[in-house]
Amino acid sequence: MRNSKIAGVGHYVPEKVVTNKDLEKLMDTSDEWIRERTGIVERRYFQEGIDTTANMGANAAQKALKMANLDATDIDMIVFATLSPDYMFPGSGVLLQRELGLKEIPALDIRNQCSGFVYALSVADQFIKTGMYDNILVVGSEIHSSGLDFSTRGRGVSVIFGDGAGAAVLTPSESNDKGILSTHLHADGEFAEELAVIDPGSIKNNRLTHEMIDEGTIYPYMNGNLVFKHAVTRFPEVIQEALNKNGYKATDIDMLIPHQANLRITSYIQQKMGLPAEKVMSNIQKYGNTTAASVPIALSEAVQENRIKEGDLVCLAAFGSGFTWASALIRW
Numbered sequence: 001m002r003n004s005k006i007a008g009v010g011h012y013v014p015e016k017v018v019t020n021k022d023l024e025k026l027m028d029t030s031d032e033w034i035r036e037r038t039g040i041v042e043r044r045y046f047q048e049g050i051d052t053t054a055n056m057g058a059n060a061a062q063k064a065l066k067m068a069n070l071d072a073t074d075i076d077m078i079v080f081a082t083l084s085p086d087y088m089f090p091g092s093g094v095l096l097q098r099e100l101g102l103k104e105i106p107a108l109d110i111r112n113q114c115s116g117f118v119y120a121l122s123v124a125d126q127f128i129k130t131g132m133y134d135n136i137l138v139v140g141s142e143i144h145s146s147g148l149d150f151s152t153r154g155r156g157v158s159v160i161f162g163d164g165a166g167a168a169v170l171t172p173s174e175s176n177d178k179g180i181l182s183t184h185l186h187a188d189g190e191f192a193e194e195l196a197v198i199d200p201g202s203i204k205n206n207r208l209t210h211e212m213i214d215e216g217t218i219y220p221y222m223n224g225n226l227v228f229k230h231a232v233t234r235f236p237e238v239i240q241e242a243l244n245k246n247g248y249k250a251t252d253i254d255m256l257i258p259h260q261a262n263l264r265i266t267s268y269i270q271q272k273m274g275l276p277a278e279k280v281m282s283n284i285q286k287y288g289n290t291t292a293a294s295v296p297i298a299l300s301e302a303v304q305e306n307r308i309k310e311g312d313l314v315c316l317a318a319f320g321s322g323f324t325w326a327s328a329l330i331r332w
């Protein structure tokens with residue numbers, strides 16, 4: 001079976017910059033608390049009428065296609081990862097297809113939150129391995145800012161999330177020593193409600209009520225301490241799993257791209273894996289946690305900054321709501 005490779009990457013973030021100081025005006029928080037606990041300095045928020053989850057994805061996709069030297073019409077399939085789709089249904093994949101002016105190619109939406117992009121990459125990789133498709137567009141795009149509780153009640157979550165999009169174009173690799181070497185996917189539904197948006201949900205007779213809005217169950221809930229504890233266990237575990245599968249050790253990694261959940265989590269992973277800071281990508285300072293978009297944005301920036309060169313061993317890893325976690329090992 002043939003390998004797939006990432007032939008192009010790209011990202012797009014909305015223009016509007018929101019600093020920690022801006023959030024201080026909305027809720028009882030402080031720049032100091034946010035920096036110390038999360039590493040975040042600022043994030044981007046979408047602007048209604050300008051940015052949508054789908055069109056931000058399309059923007060990132062155009063850049064990834066350019067790097068891959070492909071036209072949108074060369075794409076055989078779209079895999080779109082988001083937890084903040086434009087509509088309840090249909091998914092954002094079909095809207096992205098429309099944005100790119102494409103017809104009839106399949107568009108699949110993936111709902112695996114922070115692990116969404118790595119799950120999506122794995123799905124695309126399987127389609128290329130089997131020979132069903134050649135060129136697949138994988139996108140992670142999120143708009144969080146329209147769904148956050150900006151009162152003090154929501155501060156534990158709202159200061160963390162940001163908006164943005166990243167994309168990758170997958171094509172068949174010329175050799176089996178190059179491209180995506182393996183992907184590793186995991187989930188544990190026991191903790192489904194520990195990081196979740198519960199309402200509006202289909203299990204209630206009335207999906208959306210005034211009480212839900214008043215009580216704030218329409219906003220993301222996170223048991224931060226519990227999520228943190230699981231994250232620092234699962235990240236190193238799933239990175240090690242990818243290394244073991246391919247006969248490498250942690251110090252063979254040239255660039256580790258972890259999901260940008262918290263700078264403290266990233267520092268912990270870096271130390272646990274015994275890697276120098278320059279081999280671990282961190283851009284949470286600028287964008288906050290953009291869930292499914294965070295890995296492709298970080299990957300795209302690492303490529304843009306020439307921090308990844310041909311032949312490098314690149315590891316992507318993510319953990320988040322579900323709980324779900326995943327990794328991908330790539331010979332660039």
Ligand code: UT7
Pocket residue numbers: 028029030033034037038114155156157159223224225227228231260261262265289291319320321
């Ligand atoms: O992307 C998916 C995966 N997500 C993650 O991996 C996130 C994992 N969790 C975390 O990153 C951290 O748990 C948080 C950054 C969310 C929170 O940091 P923490 O160090 O775990 O803080 P905490 O929740 O234990 O709260 C400590 C204190 C509390 O006050 P008391 O009870 O000690 O008086 C909170 O009420 O900080 C308070 N607090 C805040 N204060 C100012 C919580 N949020 C804020 C805030 N500003 N925004």
